[in-house]
Amino acid sequence: MPVATGTHNVDTFVLIKHGNPNAGTAVWLSGDEIDRFPSFHEFYMSMLDYNRLEVKTLKEELEAGEG
Structure with a gap:
């Protein structure tokens, strides 16, 4: 199930649904898998x-005048 995505990049965050052995796992995708979190809470905190x-x-x- 998609959790978040953007219109300006290819990042997508999905939550694996119940019924799958990895249920509850959150996955960050950006072309390839970037990271995997054991729970939505861990994903959110990250x-x-x-x-x-x-x-x-x-x-x-900004303070250094670079932005």
Whole structure:
């Protein structure tokens, strides 16, 4: 089941449904499999960390005059 996707890139996030041996696993796809998370919670927490890092990097670039 798709969880999230975007219009500006090929990233897609899917959650494997019940009835499959990997049910509950979240998978990040971008052409190929990028990462696999054992649960939606782990996926969500990882995406929060990723976004926090992205904001930190953007702030640092802005402060350095790179953005």
